[in-house]
Amino acid sequence: MAAPERKIAQRDTASARLARFAVDTRRADIPDEAIEKARGCLADFLACTLEAGDLPWSRQAVAFVEAMPEGPCTVVGTSLKRSALDAAFANGSIGHGLVREDMHVPSCSHLGVVVWPTLLALSQWKAVDAEDVLAAAVVGYEVAASVGRELFDADLAAKIRPTSTVGAMGGAAAAARLMGLDAERTQAAIGFAANAACGLNEWPWAGGNEMFFHAGLAARNALTAAQLAACGTTISDTAIDGRAGLFAAYERLERADAVEPLGRDEYEILSVYWKPAPACNYVQTPCQAALELxxxxxxxxxxxxxxxxxxxxAVRYPGCDNPGPFSGPLDAKMSLQFSVAAVLVSGEIAEANYRTQDHPEVMRLAGVTKLNIEPSFQVAYPAKQGARVRLTLTDGTTRLATLPDVVAADRAMVRARLDAAASATLGADGAARLSAAVDAVGAGGGLSEVAEATQP
Structure with a gap:
């Protein structure tokens, strides 16, 4: 006997509020600033993915999907085409490879490495409204960030990976919108994604590389959730805020009622920033202070x-307080001690700082670095991420540099990084085609053309 049909989108649950926002928000409701920020986030994701293509974990992700059947969807920077699920997994994993992906600080999450692989694959898999792609991305960022900012604090983020926990919900909401699902089906997609929350933060303690694949798994789960919802399957309408839902599982049920999209002029994507350094969010400002010195x-x-x-x-996040030794580049990219020491030695903020993890002078400086809590920075977080680097020199004097917040990479830097990475992978003509395809998204072009333009 068939299960009775339920109208689950009508109760005022967290997933219902998120679903109504995803479906009811018109493109005209979203300020142009948020739409253009989404375009910048797409460019940032593509730059990271193309630049990371030859890293060991990227090659592992490609090797995994290379063994899978062919499909319609592009693996960025390669000649491979695979199923939507496999392409989303590969692109999310590769895009995370530099650890330079976009950052939403209040949710402690990198949302672009889940939302964009989801939408890229969906756009090549199904006929979708290309004009709505950037609005769908804004919706995806909003849903994930709305859940993450309420769910995560320092204690939980030290154990459970925020990106892959809330990212799949954002990706599922974005996919559901682009697929034209109604509020009930969109709620089901978000609820399925909540059931697929994944990612543990044990890797900094044990030296594993599973972090890179968290985003890929979340993107794959996002597409799976949206397609299951499209097939008509039902889901608990209290998957997020029920007595055994996502928030209850992490003993934060009292915060679930606050899950609510900002919308209007306060879209969460506007608080996303682009990293200057290819490393953990929490090392960004200290590296910039070190460069100033x-x-x-x-x-x-x-x-x-x-x-x-x-x-x-910053001090308590796994891997950030680590003076060494370092088992690989990921350890180094998480470490405040290593990152600051590497800037002082190299004189720049660059990916090259992390290619060697045993440079004698970097190791010396990392070993004489102490981390301290500054109350004024603590009060200002997460609105601002302040840092001070204070050096004691051989002559007994001290030098210091203080920054009240990270200085984010701007749109020009993001485009320059995309042009450089695309030129190296695709050649000058290919880079020009990709740049034009990004500019055309939502203005006569779609993500399928962008995906095609990333192939050599």
């Missing part, structure tokens, strides 16, 4: 000790 004339050989003043989330 280098530019003032300080040399690494003069440094006797280093103090980094930060806030509890």
């Amino acid at each position: 280098v530019q003032q004339g300080v040399r690494a050989a003069e440094v006797v000790s280093i103090d980094i003043d930060s806030f509890p989330h």
Whole structure:
């Protein structure tokens, strides 16, 4: 006997509120600033994915999907075409490879490495409204961020990976909108994605690389959730805020009632920033403060000790307080000590800082670095991520640099990084085609053309 049909989108649950927002928000309701921010996030994701294509974990993701049957969807930067699920997995994993993906600080999440692989694959898999792609992305960021900012604090983020926990819900909401699902089916997609929350933060302690694949798994889960919902399957309307739902599972049920999209002029995507350094969010401001000291004339050989003043989330996040030794580049990219020391030695913020993890001078400086909590930075977080780097020199003097917040990469830097990565992978003509395809999204072009333009 068939199960009775239920109208689950009518109760005021967290997933219902998110679903109604995803379906009811018109493109005209979204400010142009948010739409253009989405275009910038797409460019940032593509730049990261193309630049990371030859890293070991990227090659592993490609090797995995290479063994799978062919399909209609592009694996960015390769000649491979695979199923939507396999392409979403590969592109999410590769896009995470540099650890330079976009950042939403209040949810402690990298949303672009889930939302964009989901929408890229969907756009090549199904006939969708290309004009609505950027609006769908804005919706995806909003849904994931709305859940993540209420669910995660420093304690939970130290154990459970925020990106892959809430990212799949954002990807599912974006996919459901682009597929034209109604509120009930969209709620089901979001609820299925909540059931597929994944990712543990054990990797910094054990030296594993599973973090890179969290985003790929979340993108795959997002597409799976949206398609299951489209097939008519039902889901608990309280999957997020029920007595055994997502928030209850992490003992945060009292916060679930606050899950609500901002909307209007306060879209969550507007608070997403683009990283200057290819490393953990929490090392960004300290690296910039260290670079300021280098530019003032300080040399690494003069440094006797280093103090980094930060806030509890930064100091307590897994892998951030690590003076070494380092088993690989991921360890180094998470470490405040290594990242600051590498900037002082190299004189720049660059991917090259992480290619060697045992440079003698970097290791010396990392070993004499102390992390401290600065109350003013603690109060300002998450609206701002302040940091101070204080150096004691061989002559007994101290030098310091203080930044009240990270200085984000701007649109020009994001485009320059995309052009450089695309030129290296696709050649000058290919880079020009990709740039034009990105500019055309939502203005006569869609993500399927972008995906095609990423192939050599």
